[in-house]
Amino acid sequence: MTVSITELLLKKQAESEEIKNQNIELFKKKAENYENIMRLIVKTLADKKIGEAEVYELKNAIYNFALFSSEKMINILLTVYKKPNYLRSRGS
DSSP states (O other), rough: OHHOOOOOOOOHHHHHHHHHHHHHHHHHHHHHHHHHHHHHHHHHHHOOOHHHHHHHHHHHHHHHHHTTSSSHHHHHHHHHHHHHHHHHHOOO
């Protein structure tokens, strides 16, 4: 009986460790995607212009981020994403 309990506990511990590792990887992907989006937004705002290549790059980055994010965060990013369009329309 002791062997069965020990076996069960070790199995649960291994499962817990696997979930922890998956969560760490997910967090790393989220952080990487977030950093990429922020880099693109800061670059675009600093240039005060946005070209077709930058639009494509931002859309792609937001799409990748959306795979790992909540709806609230996606809406925040889309709000910021619209700002460069405003700058482009003003001809700045």
